[in-house]
Amino acid sequence: MYNCGIGEVEQYGLTAENIYRGRGALLCETKEGIKILKEFGGAYNKLAMQRELQEHICEAGFPRTDRILMNQEGEIISADSEGTMYYVRDWFRGRECDTKSVSDIRRGALELAKLHKVMHLPAALEYTRESLVTEYTRHNAEIRRVRKFILKKRRKNAFEDRMLSCTGEFLEQGEEALEALKASDYESLRIQALQEGSICHGEYNQHNILFCDGTVAVTNFGRWSFDVQVSDLYQYLRKIMEKHNWDLRLAAQILDSYERERPLSAAERRNLGIRLLYPWKFWKLANGYAGSSKAWISEKNLEKLEQIAGQRECWKKFIKKLFSDSFF
Numbered sequence: 001m002y003n004c005g006i007g008e009v010e011q012y013g014l015t016a017e018n019i020y021r022g023r024g025a026l027l028c029e030t031k032e033g034i035k036i037l038k039e040f041g042g043a044y045n046k047l048a049m050q051r052e053l054q055e056h057i058c059e060a061g062f063p064r065t066d067r068i069l070m071n072q073e074g075e076i077i078s079a080d081s082e083g084t085m086y087y088v089r090d091w092f093r094g095r096e097c098d099t100k101s102v103s104d105i106r107r108g109a110l111e112l113a114k115l116h117k118v119m120h121l122p123a124a125l126e127y128t129r130e131s132l133v134t135e136y137t138r139h140n141a142e143i144r145r146v147r148k149f150i151l152k153k154r155r156k157n158a159f160e161d162r163m164l165s166c167t168g169e170f171l172e173q174g175e176e177a178l179e180a181l182k183a184s185d186y187e188s189l190r191i192q193a194l195q196e197g198s199i200c201h202g203e204y205n206q207h208n209i210l211f212c213d214g215t216v217a218v219t220n221f222g223r224w225s226f227d228v229q230v231s232d233l234y235q236y237l238r239k240i241m242e243k244h245n246w247d248l249r250l251a252a253q254i255l256d257s258y259e260r261e262r263p264l265s266a267a268e269r270r271n272l273g274i275r276l277l278y279p280w281k282f283w284k285l286a287n288g289y290a291g292s293s294k295a296w297i298s299e300k301n302l303e304k305l306e307q308i309a310g311q312r313e314c315w316k317k318f319i320k321k322l323f324s325d326s327f328f
Contacts, residue, residue: 008037011071011078012088027091034091036066039084040077042222046127047087050221051076053121053199060118064217066090092219094212099243102250106257108209111216112201112236113261116229119199128194129227132186132275136178139283143171146286159297159305163286166309170279173316177278184274185267186228193228200225204232205239230268233258234275242281245311246318273323277316282308 009016009028018029026037040047051068058065066089071078077085098104147167150160192198201208202223210217237254244250258264264272285305289297 008078008080008086009035009088011073012069013072034093035069036089036091037086038089040087041085044077048076049121049124049127050224053119053224054221056121057115057118062114062118062218064092064212064215065221066092066217066219092210092212092217094210094217097206097209097211099206099240102253104206104211105240105250106253107211107216108206108236109233109254109257110261111209111218112204112232113258115201115218116198116232116262119201119229120197121199123194123197123226127225129200129225129231131190132228133178133181136174136181136278139278139280139287140171140174140178142290143167143174143283143286146290147171149290157297159289159302162302162305162309163289166282166305166312167286169312170282173277173279174283177274180274180277181271184270186271186274189228189230189267189271194226198226198229200227200229200232202232204236228268228271230264230272230275234272237272238276238280241276241315241318242311246314248318248321251318251322269323273319276323277319279308 009030012035014028014030014032014035016028016030020027023036025039028035028037047068054065054067058067068076069088069090070076071088077087079085097108147164150156150164150167153160156164201218201221202225203220204218208218208220210219237251240254241247241251255264281304285301285308288301
């Protein structure tokens with residue numbers, strides 16, 4: 001497929017005027033707009049439900065998503081001459097959300113709230129994300145295993161020494177988040193979300209928000225799931241905050257933009273605070289280390305660890321100030 005693309009788009013009744021590589025796929029310019037061809041290696045039923053979701057979003061008045069197209073035989077999956085499976089989506093000419101622009105960041109939060117209001121379908125158990133209690137319990141156990149492994153090593157490199165020195169405080173923070181989660185209304189929120197068929201984008205960040213001629217397109221729904229929608233807001237807010245050293249004023253602006261369209265309940269706000277408290281990025285580094293060969297550790301990982309450790313106090317103060325009325 002990636003050697004040509006012309007024959008593939010013809011299966012969709014389209015004529016490619018120009019084809020080039022981008023975003024790990026082929027971008028095709030046609031008279032009907034830009035289309036993206038992507039190799040398919042996932043679950044057919046989930047992709048079919050993704051198409052249903054995106055059609056539902058568009059019918060509800062949110063027209064700009066990278067909708068999956070059907071070929072001329074009415075199928076969402078096609079095959080090229082070599083038998084490679086692929087699918088085709090709409091795409092857009094635009095720029096990504098600029099994480100240095102407050103107006104872009106606020107617009108991204110507003111568009112997320114609009115999406116959340118319409119992202120509802122009858123829930124399917126197989127596409128429901130696991131409980132956060134289960135996830136945090138597993139992650140904390142993984143951090144403990146990494147600490148135990150490093151302690152047993154006779155010779156430790158700089159990354160291992162630094163990780164060992166700060167594992168205790170991050171593990172304590174992880175346990176604090178887990179206990180706060182268990183004591184909160186999270187399970188009720190989760191049950192309500194499944195009853196309402198609430199869907200999360202799953203990867204809502206600046207790369208998947210495109211500004212196109214005065215409108216906004218949201219793309220890459222491949223990691224969608226049925227879940228508490230605060231999960232998307234948490235991911236978006238955390239990534240922005242990490243880039244802005246946990247700027248309280250900017251966070252308040254993000255939440256204001258979101259809540260103008262979709263106000264958060266007290267339980268949702270508390271859940272957002274708990275999610276922000278969990279040391280997810282530290283766990284990610286520890287888990288990556290656990291799965292590595294350990295013969296060579298990238299200097300970049302040490303830099304990331306130092307950055308996380310350096311932001312910790314500012315991060316915890318941020319949570320206390322922003323969520324003092326609903327969390328602590």
